[in-house]
Amino acid sequence: MTISRETAINVTLALILLAMPFLALQLGKPFYVTLATRMAILGLAAVGLNLALGLGGLVSFGHAAFFGVGGYAAGILASHAFAGQPLNLGLFALPGTNQMLVVWSVAVLAGGLLAAAIGVISLRTSGVYFIMITLAFAQMTYYFAISWPAYGGEDGLSITIRNVVPGINTLIPINYFLVCYALLLTALLIFALIRGSRFGAALQASRQNKLRVASIGIAPFRIGLVAFIISGMITALSGALYADLNRFVSPSMLSWHMSGELIIIVVLGGVGRLWGPVAGAMLFVVFEFVLGGLTERWQFFLGLALLAVVLFARGGLVGFLAGRMRHG
Amino acid sequence: MADAVLAVRNLCKSFGALKATENVSLDLKPGEIHALIGPNGAGKSTLIHQIAGTLAPDSGDIDFLGRPVGHLGVVERARMGLGRSFQVSSLAPEFSALRNVMLAVQSRQGSSFRFFRPVMGDASLIEPAMASLERVGLATRARVPAAELSHGERRQLEIAIALALGSQAFLLDEPMAGMGPEGSRSLTGFLDRLREEAPILLVEHDMDAVFALADRVSVLVYGRIIASGTVDQVRTDPEVRRAYLGDPA
Ligand SMILES: Nc1ncnc2c1ncn2[C@@H]1O[C@H](COP(=O)(O)OP(=O)(O)O)[C@@H](O)[C@H]1O
Ligand SMILES: [Mg+2]
Numbered sequence: 001m002t003i004s005r006e007t008a009i010n011v012t013l014a015l016i017l018l019a020m021p022f023l024a025l026q027l028g029k030p031f032y033v034t035l036a037t038r039m040a041i042l043g044l045a046a047v048g049l050n051l052a053l054g055l056g057g058l059v060s061f062g063h064a065a066f067f068g069v070g071g072y073a074a075g076i077l078a079s080h081a082f083a084g085q086p087l088n089l090g091l092f093a094l095p096g097t098n099q100m101l102v103v104w105s106v107a108v109l110a111g112g113l114l115a116a117a118i119g120v121i122s123l124r125t126s127g128v129y130f131i132m133i134t135l136a137f138a139q140m141t142y143y144f145a146i147s148w149p150a151y152g153g154e155d156g157l158s159i160t161i162r163n164v165v166p167g168i169n170t171l172i173p174i175n176y177f178l179v180c181y182a183l184l185l186t187a188l189l190i191f192a193l194i195r196g197s198r199f200g201a202a203l204q205a206s207r208q209n210k211l212r213v214a215s216i217g218i219a220p221f222r223i224g225l226v227a228f229i230i231s232g233m234i235t236a237l238s239g240a241l242y243a244d245l246n247r248f249v250s251p252s253m254l255s256w257h258m259s260g261e262l263i264i265i266v267v268l269g270g271v272g273r274l275w276g277p278v279a280g281a282m283l284f285v286v287f288e289f290v291l292g293g294l295t296e297r298w299q300f301f302l303g304l305a306l307l308a309v310v311l312f313a314r315g316g317l318v319g320f321l322a323g324r325m326r327h328g
Numbered sequence: 329m330a331d332a333v334l335a336v337r338n339l340c341k342s343f344g345a346l347k348a349t350e351n352v353s354l355d356l357k358p359g360e361i362h363a364l365i366g367p368n369g370a371g372k373s374t375l376i377h378q379i380a381g382t383l384a385p386d387s388g389d390i391d392f393l394g395r396p397v398g399h400l401g402v403v404e405r406a407r408m409g410l411g412r413s414f415q416v417s418s419l420a421p422e423f424s425a426l427r428n429v430m431l432a433v434q435s436r437q438g439s440s441f442r443f444f445r446p447v448m449g450d451a452s453l454i455e456p457a458m459a460s461l462e463r464v465g466l467a468t469r470a471r472v473p474a475a476e477l478s479h480g481e482r483r484q485l486e487i488a489i490a491l492a493l494g495s496q497a498f499l500l501d502e503p504m505a506g507m508g509p510e511g512s513r514s515l516t517g518f519l520d521r522l523r524e525e526a527p528i529l530l531v532e533h534d535m536d537a538v539f540a541l542a543d544r545v546s547v548l549v550y551g552r553i554i555a556s557g558t559v560d561q562v563r564t565d566p567e568v569r570r571a572y573l574g575d576p577a
Contacts, residue, residue, distance in 0.1 A: 196446040198434050198453075205420040205431055212419045215380060216493060217406035217435040226441070327423050327473070328448055 006322035010275040021177045033173040039285045040180040041241045046265040046277030047187045048234030054272030056227045057207030062134030065141045066232040068254030070107035070239025075157040075249035100163045111236020119228035142254040156250025270316030279317040339388030348374040350551040361528045363538045366548035372531045381405045411495025413486035421475035429457035432492035460488040479506035504534040
């Protein structure tokens with residue numbers, strides 16, 4: 001069996017990310033475990049975006065909404081569990097919980113519902129209008145969170161004790177890293193399966209030529225909507241993980257900066273490439289940490305890197321290393 | 329005489345002051361090639377767009393397989409079996425020819441919401457797709473990205489897609505455009521056989537092909553059909569000669 005260059009690069013990326021926290025512990029620098037966890041979580045969020053953006057050509061500038069909703073799902077459930085008060089949802093009351101499995105399910109569900117609502121309207125537009133309308137929806141969630149005092153408003157919401165997974169002590173950083181890493185791999189597997197499936201074929205063809213896809217009897221709107229929902233679910237899951245990593249949720253998770261960062265991560269790593277979002281997240285966190293330590297203006301250099309990618313390496317880091325994408 | 333597969337009645341469409349389609353009526357009967365000719369800008373593509381559903385007419389009716397389809401969108405009409413080829417664009421230029429046709433097979437099977445099984449090992453998609461490519465003579469180029477196919481090959485691919493869809497009628501907008509003489513000849517032969525599969529509404533500039541293939545010809549000038557009939561009737565029609573074939577007499 002021959003292994004393609006891209007597969008070799010992907011395996012290398014997977015191993016580097018996996019080795020990093022262990023190495024950090026060896027070197028007695030536990031803080032780097034958190035950095036690696038951050039890479040895995042942002043990578044996961046970007047895998048979600050990559051499904052819409054990379055496969056479907058849906059340039060969402062509003063994925064912070066899903067990221068933040070996942071975060072708030074974790075924060076709100078945890079705060080109710082801590083206070084011992086059920087969460088009143090009008091029709092029924094949901095007990096608070098500190099079980100991550102429950103938190104993740106709620107986050108994914110909430111992300112999916114929000115993506116369905118935003119998608120149904122946004123997908124009627126395309127191009128710049130799509131970018132603007134997704135941005136507008138995300139900003140609405142941002143201002144909603146700010147003006148909602150019950151859950152901290154502008155100040156955000158703390159998670160007193162990190163939520164738990166049965167049988168795993170998530171308070172130990174390396175354990176929590178492994179939980180996030182496993183979810184990242186799962187999402188990548190889902191992405192790969194979808195990309196190679198019938199649905200994935202219709203989705204990628206819709207990106208290339210919407211009108212033509214309609215003319216052979218496949219509705220690009222429905223395909224795009226389902227993709228957008230799955231995409232929102234994955235990004236919402238990462239938001240829940242992010243909240244538990246920081247033990248804190250704030251409206252900044254919902255702000256347009258976050259949406260922009262996710263796009264940057266996907267573009268840096270390679271739009272539409274399986275491991276592109278992970279490569280991008282690793283680069284992004286390294287930039288943020290290394291340059292951020294040297295200068296306040298690290299984002300200026302991030303911008304330069306982005307410019308270089310757009311000008312010289314269209315396929316991002318993965319494209320640069322592995323060459324052009326082949327569809328078969 | 330069998331009922332028409334496709335019937336267009338009193339179709340009108342204006343772009344501002346420009347009447348691109350003016351009270352057009354025509355039909356397509358089983359087994360026939362009905363050619364639509366006319367000078368550039370006559371409104372042929374506009375008419376095809378309205379029949380396919382990509383453009384809404386201002387007024388008039390379109391029946392397909394005995395059912396009114398004017399209120400249906402492109403997707404529904406395609407699903408009913410209205411196959412269409414395009415003048416310029418490919419379905420999925422980044423995909424190989426094979427994957428383009430596989431997408432059509434997938435649509436015909438009504439199964440685009442399957443998320444896990446890989447298509448590249450799916451014989452129920454690959455085999456019918458290869459069969460279509462073979463019929464249009466493109467089998468050896470199956471693995472080439474559509475964007476890298478020659479102009480003529482892309483037109484063949486369009487037909488292969490229409491075949492794979494199992495269409496009940498074909499709307500072909502200038503399938504010979506950009507083909508060399510040899511390509512045109514082989515496509516002419518192919519369309520001749522294709523009409524047994526389903527009737528064809530053929531927009532074409534290549535008069536040799538039109539005269540060789542068409543059972544009936546309609547001539548569109550400034551949005552109006554000025555003549556309709558057999559090749560010989562149309563060829564000798566004085567108004568057609570004046571308006572279109574450039575005869576000074
Ligand atoms: N979307 C549109 N908006 C305005 N004018 C159009 C549009 N589409 C076509 N037209 C005009 O309608 C006329 C018919 O165009 P078309 O159907 O493309 O002609 P043909 O295919 O016969 O060459 C042309 O004058 C063209 O400029
Ligand atoms: Mg035309």
